[in-house]
Amino acid sequence: MESIATAIVKENWNQEKPGYVKVEYTLGESEKCVTDWIPVMTPYGGSGYAGYHLPEVGSKVVLGFNCGREDMPIVLGCLSNGDDAASERISTEENTTKLIRMKSGYQIFVDEEEKKMVISDSKGENDITILEESGTVCIRAGKKLEFRIGDQIRMTMDKDKVDIAEVLTVTDGILMKGKSITEDPENEVSIKGRSVSVQPKEKISLNSTNVQVEGMQVKIKGNQVGIEGKAGAKIHSDGMMEVKGAIIKLN
Structure with missing residues (x-):
């Protein structure tokens, strides 16, 4: 009996013996033999752990015969088919x-x-x-990328947007660039810091039903300053009010 032979996998699933296969090989010059369910060698295995790579039906495999016995074959590995290797x-x-x-x-x-x-x-x-x-x-990712902690999605990214769950914390610095940047929260936007600087190249627009500016000191400065109220305008001070100018015109 030859100690090594090539064979073709005929079946690779047996509920009673998972990880076993049936193969067909040639005995002598022409006799075809189909084995019973036989084991497949794995590069790693033991009690409760293993590497699992089961040959596909139609795969060409190498058989070894334990102690040269025909009734004790073992699948040692696979051979490439050549045409689609x-x-x-x-x-x-x-x-x-x-x-x-x-x-x-x-x-x-x-x-x-x-x-x-x-x-x-x-x-x-x-x-x-x-x-x-x-x-x-x-x-x-072809369509969407998800970052999870446990079972909860913390951040989702697709081709058009990035969704972040709850709070985004940046410990160093953050730079936002784009043709346009829009913030559209459901409730409010809060910006805090030792100092906040807004420096657009052209214009700042504040448009709301109610705009309120408060501080210990509020200064408005510009080459030209205009304050206009379509329905009315009111300037009030609980303390002293001082108005200065090279020329003051009241009309």
């Missing part, structure tokens, strides 16, 4: 690329020369790329 697409002379690809298209790709790893979905629309040399992790 992943090795033909990614292999390099220096052997610096590694790939794990599922039949559905999900894959993990590693390029040791470029020092990067890519985890991608079956359509190639969503992936995570780790670039070691630049210290960059790139997350690409």
